[in-house]
Amino acid sequence: MSTWTLGDITITKITELESIGNTELMLPQATPEAVRRLPWLYPHFATEQGLLRTSIHSFVVMTPTRRIIADTGLGNGKQGRPVPAWNGLDGRYLHDLTETASPPEAIDIVLCTHLHVDHAGWDTRMVNGTWVPTFPNARHLFARTEFAHAQEAGGQGTSELFADSVSPLIEAGLIDLVATDEQITPEVRLVPTLGHTPGHTSVLLESRGEHALITGDFIHHPVQFTHPEWVSGGDHDPVQAVETRRSMLDELARTRALLIGTHFSGPTAGHVAPTGDGGYELES
Numbered sequence: 227m228s229t230w231t232l233g234d235i236t237i238t239k240i241t242e243l244e245s246i247g248n249t250e251l252m253l254p255q256a257t258p259e260a261v262r263r264l265p266w267l268y269p270h271f272a273t274e275q276g277l278l279r280t281s282i283h284s285f286v287v288m289t290p291t292r293r294i295i296a297d298t299g300l301g302n303g304k305q306g307r308p309v310p311a312w313n314g315l316d317g318r319y320l321h322d323l324t325e326t327a328s329p330p331e332a333i334d335i336v337l338c339t340h341l342h343v344d345h346a347g348w349d350t351r352m353v354n355g356t357w358v359p360t361f362p363n364a365r366h367l368f369a370r371t372e373f374a375h376a377q378e379a380g381g382q383g384t385s386e387l388f389a390d391s392v393s394p395l396i397e398a399g400l401i402d403l404v405a406t407d408e409q410i411t412p413e414v415r416l417v418p419t420l421g422h423t424p425g426h427t428s429v430l431l432e433s434r435g436e437h438a439l440i441t442g443d444f445i446h447h448p449v450q451f452t453h454p455e456w457v458s459g460g461d462h463d464p465v466q467a468v469e470t471r472r473s474m475l476d477e478l479a480r481t482r483a484l485l486i487g488t489h490f491s492g493p494t495a496g497h498v499a500p501t502g503d504g505g506y507e508l509e510s
């Protein structure tokens with residue numbers, strides 16, 4: 227388990243699934259050969275063979291007044307997902323969430339950086355043959371533009387995600403559609419980081435003068451500190467995705483805010499450090 231403290235806020239990582247390699251969809255340019263040229267990625271973010279380590283996890287953000295969960299992974303028992311290993315999971319996520327951070331009933335707010343299948347799956351769970359909200363007492367916030375696009379576009383398992391993980395929330399009246407720069411609490415604000423999806427948001431945390439940013443998928447892997455031009459197979463608008471990544475890395479290097487990676491393995495968080503040649507590394 228990893229926990230970070232930021233002023234009056236604590237952030238706890240709940241890991242659902244860690245994997246090595248299998249990057250065809252995520253980052254097709256990250257061949258083992260290219261990754262091996264970046265020794266700083268070893269051992270936390272890549273293997274000696276040059277295979278990328280990745281993770282699917284949630285962050286529970288405890289503010290003085292609210293319990294928030296940012297992204298909810300894949301979910302157990304889901305089907306029709308684009309990656310075979312993501313179907314029919316039977317993992318310990320809910321147990322780990324309850325043990326290390328909060329019982330699901332006590333979560334007040336569920337944030338979703340974007341509506342891909344690895345970010346909203348635990349919004350529901352199967353009870354007696356029916357998908358029911360996992361966080362029955364939480365408002366589930368989605369950026370309005372993201373919700374509209376995902377609902378219309380489908381693809382990459384998004385239609386299936388809507389059917390089993392979003393529709394039950396609609397029926398229960400648990401959804402609020404918000405702006406991409408919505409202020410959620412005094413300490414928590416959405417930040418538009420468009421490109422990976424049309425309404426993609428990151429989550430900015432601020433307390434007692436300290437700042438952190440939960441990335442979502444504007445950056446998938448620390449290898450993109452060195453190669454921000456490497457795009458994900460899942461990027462909706464690759465040109466905009468690269469622009470967003472470059473400008474966010476510049477800003478994070480300037481502000482020294484803690485970057486908390488939504489798919490980063492190992493230490494998961496760190497600071498954006500310039501390497502002197504115009505590039506960056508993750509200082510974890």
Ligand SMILES: [Zn+2]
Nearest residue numbers: 342344345443
């Ligand atoms: Zn993702």
